[in-house]
Amino acid sequence: MQAGLFISRDNGRISETIDTGWLAAQYAHLAVVHECDDFFSEADYADILKIVSDRQLDSVIFAGNSPKHFERVEFGSRMIEKLIDAGLNENAIAYANIREQVAYPHRGTREAATQKAKLLIDVALARLENSHQVKNISVSPHRSVALIGVTAGSVVAANQLIQKGYDVYIIDKKNTLSHELENDAVRPFWAAIRSAKKMHYYPGTDVRDVAGWCGDYSITLLHPDGSEELCTCGGILLSVNGHHEWIKDLRPILQLDVDDTGLLKSREKALISGQTKDEGVWFIPYVEGAGFDHEMSSASMAVLSLTTILDQNAIEHPVHVSEVDPAVCGGCGTCVKTCAFAAASLDVGKKLSSVDPRRCKGCGNCVVSCPTGARDLINYPEKYIFKAIDILSQGIPGDTNPRILAILCNGCGYPASDATGELAVDEEQYRYPTNILPLRVECGGNVDTQYILMALQRGFDGVAVTICRDGHCHHIVGNVDMERRLSLFREVLRSRAIQPERMRIIKVSPHEGEIFSQEINTFVQDIKSL
Amino acid sequence: MPDKVTVATTWLQGCSGCHIALFDLDEELLDVLEIIDLKAAPVMDVKQLPDVDIGLVEGCVANDDNEEVLKHMREKSKKLVALGTCACFGGICGLRNLYHLHDVLERGYVTTESTVDGHIPQSADIPKLKEYVRPIDQVVKVDGYIPGCPPLPELIKEGLLALTRGELPEIKTRNLCEECTRKKSKMLTATRDYLTAAVCSPNELEEIDPHVCFLEQGVLCMGPATREGCDARCLHGNMPCRGCMGPTPDAQEQGAKMINALSSILPAGALMFQEDVVGVGYRYSMPVSIFPHLSNKKKE
Numbered sequence: 001m002q003a004g005l006f007i008s009r010d011n012g013r014i015s016e017t018i019d020t021g022w023l024a025a026q027y028a029h030l031a032v033v034h035e036c037d038d039f040f041s042e043a044d045y046a047d048i049l050k051i052v053s054d055r056q057l058d059s060v061i062f063a064g065n066s067p068k069h070f071e072r073v074e075f076g077s078r079m080i081e082k083l084i085d086a087g088l089n090e091n092a093i094a095y096a097n098i099r100e101q102v103a104y105p106h107r108g109t110r111e112a113a114t115q116k117a118k119l120l121i122d123v124a125l126a127r128l129e130n131s132h133q134v135k136n137i138s139v140s141p142h143r144s145v146a147l148i149g150v151t152a153g154s155v156v157a158a159n160q161l162i163q164k165g166y167d168v169y170i171i172d173k174k175n176t177l178s179h180e181l182e183n184d185a186v187r188p189f190w191a192a193i194r195s196a197k198k199m200h201y202y203p204g205t206d207v208r209d210v211a212g213w214c215g216d217y218s219i220t221l222l223h224p225d226g227s228e229e230l231c232t233c234g235g236i237l238l239s240v241n242g243h244h245e246w247i248k249d250l251r252p253i254l255q256l257d258v259d260d261t262g263l264l265k266s267r268e269k270a271l272i273s274g275q276t277k278d279e280g281v282w283f284i285p286y287v288e289g290a291g292f293d294h295e296m297s298s299a300s301m302a303v304l305s306l307t308t309i310l311d312q313n314a315i316e317h318p319v320h321v322s323e324v325d326p327a328v329c330g331g332c333g334t335c336v337k338t339c340a341f342a343a344a345s346l347d348v349g350k351k352l353s354s355v356d357p358r359r360c361k362g363c364g365n366c367v368v369s370c371p372t373g374a375r376d377l378i379n380y381p382e383k384y385i386f387k388a389i390d391i392l393s394q395g396i397p398g399d400t401n402p403r404i405l406a407i408l409c410n411g412c413g414y415p416a417s418d419a420t421g422e423l424a425v426d427e428e429q430y431r432y433p434t435n436i437l438p439l440r441v442e443c444g445g446n447v448d449t450q451y452i453l454m455a456l457q458r459g460f461d462g463v464a465v466t467i468c469r470d471g472h473c474h475h476i477v478g479n480v481d482m483e484r485r486l487s488l489f490r491e492v493l494r495s496r497a498i499q500p501e502r503m504r505i506i507k508v509s510p511h512e513g514e515i516f517s518q519e520i521n522t523f524v525q526d527i528k529s530l
Numbered sequence: 531m532p533d534k535v536t537v538a539t540t541w542l543q544g545c546s547g548c549h550i551a552l553f554d555l556d557e558e559l560l561d562v563l564e565i566i567d568l569k570a571a572p573v574m575d576v577k578q579l580p581d582v583d584i585g586l587v588e589g590c591v592a593n594d595d596n597e598e599v600l601k602h603m604r605e606k607s608k609k610l611v612a613l614g615t616c617a618c619f620g621g622i623c624g625l626r627n628l629y630h631l632h633d634v635l636e637r638g639y640v641t642t643e644s645t646v647d648g649h650i651p652q653s654a655d656i657p658k659l660k661e662y663v664r665p666i667d668q669v670v671k672v673d674g675y676i677p678g679c680p681p682l683p684e685l686i687k688e689g690l691l692a693l694t695r696g697e698l699p700e701i702k703t704r705n706l707c708e709e710c711t712r713k714k715s716k717m718l719t720a721t722r723d724y725l726t727a728a729v730c731s732p733n734e735l736e737e738i739d740p741h742v743c744f745l746e747q748g749v750l751c752m753g754p755a756t757r758e759g760c761d762a763r764c765l766h767g768n769m770p771c772r773g774c775m776g777p778t779p780d781a782q783e784q785g786a787k788m789i790n791a792l793s794s795i796l797p798a799g800a801l802m803f804q805e806d807v808v809g810v811g812y813r814y815s816m817p818v819s820i821f822p823h824l825s826n827k828k829k830e
Binding site: 328329330333338340344346351370372448449450454477481484491492496497 | 628704708714720721722725753754779789792794795798802823
């Protein structure tokens with residue numbers, strides 16, 4: 001392995017707390033160890049890419065900003081793209097989040113924070129050593145878009161899409177358009193497309209199921225007479241206003257995020273159009289009383305985003321779950337029953353399960369539920385997680401607080417912990433002990449009870465597992481299944497004379513840094529008093 | 531006539547059921563004895579164990595004597611094979627790892643309902659019970675495994691024949707559903723509702739359907755988390771699997787894995803109140819669990 005470790009001082013904001021020089025010296029055995037001031041400054045960005053190419057690195061670790069930060073900032077996502085273009089596998093890039101999860105929340109505890117940073121780098125190394133290669137499936141996108149729901153915005157969007165040469169499928173639960181066409185501004189748009197060849201209008205029709213991914217979706221339509229029809233399209237644009245009931249029905253089908261009021265929630269608040277987790281599914285946000293102009297801009301923006309993606313010749317989709325191992329799968333059907341996306345199915349004759357990559361969302365629920373361990377999550381292999389628990393169980397020398405493993409789901413707990421860091425950097429009240437050791441997993445459904453048992457066996461005093469709030473799980477049922485598993489698992493802990501209070505589920509939303517800090521500190525106190 | 535392969539067998543803590551299973555080969559035992567020369571076995575009263583090609587060990591290591599016998603057997607055997615679930619995973623005896631040694635002895639000798647004026651025997655002649663029950667591979671190096679409580683006689687025969695050819699016993703690796711012929715329908719329907727409204731034991735059912743998956747009848751069956759190889763005997767006898775073949779090779783834990791698997795299939799609340807989740811999940815494999823004993827047990 002030609003691994004390179006890049007450590008960011010974050011212009012002093014990391015290095016004031018973490019001794020980055022000492023840290024760098026600990027990894028002298030790696031091919032490259034390079035300290036810089038800011039991964040995302042033009043100079044350092046270019047430097048890093050040059051080093052990777054000059055030294056022919058096949059894997060890199062970024063010790064610095066949260067991986068979530070890489071996704072957010074332009075230089076971050078571009079750097080990852082460049083590295084992948086240079087031939088690195090996506091899983092040959094690992095992160096040690098020593099900023100949001102070490103330097104910020106542990107400001108003022110230099111020695112302990114530095115030790116913790118080292119553990120996180122060790123975990124990142126373990127990830128490189130134990131990860132599967134990410135494989136992609138290439139799709140040539142269909143030049144067609146399904147518009148779900150008719151509003152002024154979707155009529156405008158349909159118009160623009162048809163002008164761009166796209167086929168448009170308008171799917172609406174309602175039977176008529178009368179209400180939308182009361183608006184004088186909308187009528188001409190409708191008139192222009194109503195009899196267009198590329199226009200396909202399905203009134204009184206509902207969406208029963210969606211399979212596939214950006215560029216190639218198969219939508220099962222349910223017509224008023226109860227018949228079903230399959231509609232194939234490249235992208236999906238939702239425009240359902242404040243139709244709460246419909247959003248509720250569509251949420252599990254399209255894995256939509258909703259906010260506290262039950263409306264669709266955009267991934268990127270700054271955008272005028274609504275972005276979902278799926279790059280092929282967009283929506284026109286509902287803003288009460290915003291008026292036609294606003295809706296038109298949202299629609300145009302969504303159309304622009306969608307067509308930019310769909311105009312590509314090919315879209316690469318990663319496969320999330322490894323092939324089911326025929327040497328151990330006996331065909332029990334647990335995965336079929338557990339998957340919320342109907343991605344797992346069984347060949348009854350062969351008694352062998354398989355996962356449809358077009359339906360799989362990569363939550364890891366089937367991996368955990370599989371009683372034989374016949375499959376693995378590509379991004380969070382079981383072997384890596386066991387190794388990571390092992391590494392983290394060393395704890396922080398000198399920290400007398402209870403040693404706690406914090407299992408953080410990628411959807412809620414991990415960003416919440418990042419948010420705590422952002423708060424804690426300046427406000428002492430949000431800080432927490434260094435002995436809280438973070439482990440990122442994909443989803444609550446990815447939390448195997450074996451991990452908890454192993455953590456306690458390796459000497460952790462407690463395990464905190466974050467859970468998304470009701471109805472907020474990105475994978476719809478990850479939080480539900482995790483809670484069920486852990487509730488049953490308390491009995492196993494009791495049988496080993498481990499107080500079940502040593503395992504705590506912390507309910508948190510991604511932005512709730514205050515709550516994460518409060519809950520984790522309370523947990524520390526509660527464990528101390530056991 | 532070429533030299534026969536020499537074999538010795540012994541038992542540690544267990545029930546001798548694996549040896550009985552060997553005898554259950556009946557007339558086929560004669561075929562086996564054509565190629566092996568049985569040098570020692572518990573019923574043969576051999577005082578000096580000779581060097582042998584193959585040592586078969588039944589039972590787990592639960593006291594000082596077990597440990598000594600096992601180590602001696604290891605020294606004398608070219609290949610050592612764990613025979614049966616106790617030797618492979620600790621077995622039923624392993625459940626005692628969930629109790630302190632003193633409590634176990636007290637329960638056995640003093641507080642048993644039928645005991646009058648009981649006392650815990652104290653004698654240097656009685657082998658000292660160990661704090662922990664262990665499968666034999668946690669004490670000595672083991673070359674092969676034939677699991678089962680008891681193992682199928684055919685499995686023992688095939689294992690022995692393989693050993694005489696210089697190979698190791700081959701055990702299958704899938705879960706028991708592979709060998710089970712019961713029909714699944716609800717298990718294979720991709721809907722997220724529970725299979726049944728309640729969980730029950732087989733005798734609570736008005737009629738146990740012999741052709742339908744036990745889980746679909748609301749009965750906890752360990753088949754999904756258990757290794758195949760027993761020919762699904764219990765299932766054919768209209769009883770759910772109890773898990774005696776141990777976990778499949780890629781799962782570390784039978785109990786935790788079963789909880790992962792069942793939580794979304796059967797009503798979790800019902801599982802919690804109606805079944806002994808721990809006893810069911812770890813009945814045969816406690817000593818190979820990730821956390822194989824009480825957390826506050828004495829060190830040994």
